[in-house]
Amino acid sequence: MAEEAPTKLARGLSKRHVTMIAIGGTIGTGLFLGAGSSISLTGPSILIVYLITGLFLYLMMRAIGELLYADPASNSFVGFVSKYVGPEAGYFVGWSYWVTLLLPAMAELTAIGQYVQYWFPGIPIWVTEILVIVMLTLVNLTAVRFFGEAEFWFASIKIIAILAIIVTGLVMVLTGFKTPGVHGGIVSFNNVFTHFEFFPKGTINFLMAFPMVFFAFVGIEFVGMMSAETQQPRAVMPRVINQVLFRILIFYVGALFIIMTIINWRYLPADQSPFVWVFKLVGLKWAAAAVNFVVLTAALSALNTLIYSAGRDVYALALENTGKWEKHFATLSMNAIPARAVLFSASLMLLTPVIHLLPFISSAFEFLASATSAITLVIYGLIMWAHRKYRQSADYLADGFKMPGYKVTSPLTMLFFVFIFGTLFLDQTNMIAALGGLVWIIGFGWLAARKFKA
Template identity: 40%
Template structure:
């Protein structure tokens, strides 16, 4: 008889501080920074710096709320548990299934991107080959142990960090040496304000930047799904969360300052990665291949995170009775193998979109916008759970050594911000379609919850 049959299944704490720190960094740096920053700069100009700062600050408070909640009760494995406990079974059901769907949708987009990036080097290779190979490899490694997931994320995130640090150092070097572009443009910090000031596109351009920039932060909450598998969570979780502001300033703000100083914002091409353009200007011939490798690892990292988090969500949902009991079983390596296999099957089925819809750019925009709307729902649910915690468990808050700064007031401010960003998504035609599609998902989850309750009352389990 296997250990999983003689004792309750339990996730093991095999993720070290080193793993958690890099998982947090990887979550805070999306592929959107490498590929989407060109479009955000062309929309908002230098005011895009404020956009990333504001989003980063708001999400820092979401992370602090999540951190206090997870540490208030170490039996909480993820935000499904505290949502169920503090808001009710409906919240755990909606949170778990929506988060699962968020990452399935995001991972589908990543697999599509992986297929496209691979074709940069192998243009004749059928796109399904790298897609299936990537999912198969990540599934195999995730099945072996959670420590392997940690190692994969450590190295994936390290590649992203090194690429951004190299860009910042190269860019500041070009500014210091008075570099002139082929068109005669001087690299200078003055380029940030000498062409229309900080808000050259006006307030409408500034607001337009939020629509795309919010996608770049998707996955920042991933550290909250690792709580049950983290060594010494009381020490390591606060360390990972507290470092987020410094990372946002370093990776987003400094990188964008450098890009717009070397290439004036009007000359940034929306459809190209400004990272590639800067390295090309610096005279690095392999720039396109280097950045293609970085964005390939970034997309693979995101797909890896998706496979990990969806399997843990399935385990948590089954533990709460929100999903079939079979997903509660762990393998001999203490990994929710059935959840991994189910999520990967859904992921590969979703990747068939590559054949069903020929215009992948339209599909990609629709898919990522839908994911962003649903992620904002998850972030809002975390804040609502925190408000309920402050009302229902004041004694736990009083004892907490990791109190959220600003408390309930900052929760209300952040919730208002998410409502504001959701409103902005209704202004553009492509994002409006995804916004209008999101209620369909919530209707389906609502039907699923109603059916589950009916089965429970009828005694059908």
């Protein structure tokens, strides 16, 4: 007699896995490559931007955590939007979120091909892209614990690199290390605080730092897709989410503070990785290769999680909606994996090499990838709205994992997302992306509303 496929996702993710996946979702390649760019915008006050942005994203995660605690069997936060805001809103969030996963996945895949060429310049980028997407798709098609294990080690490499730069900086401070060169000097905490200004390069640059920092954190919500596959979710999820603020302080604020302690921020190149600079200062000749390896693993980690999340998102949408199309993706493999949804998403990511061969499509792809920034803000806003509606529903658990100071922090968090959307219009590139996002929001929002009205 043939064994029947399971009907529920398997709880194969341990606390160790979920903790590292949450960290991996918070730390992207932007920290290793783009730290110089963010510091150059507004100097030491970038730390304040990270703290403010981190605080509001922590509050959003507490809202997601409260929803997950109330319904730990939920397949994703899409279900909460459908349940508490409306099926059309859930449909809009589900497919919009899938787009915001698919396009960055293609961008990460392109970056991986370029990083690999650092060591193997003779291998065409498209060959690397195909091999990587096949490898990570296979990881995602096996038991979920293998995905969790892969993410555990990817995240570990990123954490070790950040802790290495923090420890290196502290040793330099304690030993009175003097950096060479025209702009060199004693490594000291005074390098951060001396002549401190909130707006050393003007108010506009300070405000422009907010969207850059905000989108460095995008991916923090990935943990909200994993509740149905986590062991003891009501015990694990609150602990993991409560650590978000601590991770932000250590990994972002701590690393940037140490970088500005070692190197005077006014002479820090915006287009170079400060991690490479710091490791070269201590005599690490292969610093560029080491950082390239860390960035490669960060990109692999991001792509791995994007494949996972895209598959779960399509599966959640299939369970939410009826129809031939949805029914096809509403099944699980013998390993309790939404294999059809994973393969569907991964196969579209395989179009990356083709997209970059066609100039017109390539430019459109870059535009759409940038436009996902604005779409993400609307998705976050609808998640917060779903949380508000949950608080007013009969499902509300008075003794649950509650968002702190909900009556004040909930509207403030939504206002912060509006503020971030507004800052996109301060820069021409971001403004074009925001307008592109608005086109999607209005166009697809109208189609979703029409579908459910019918």
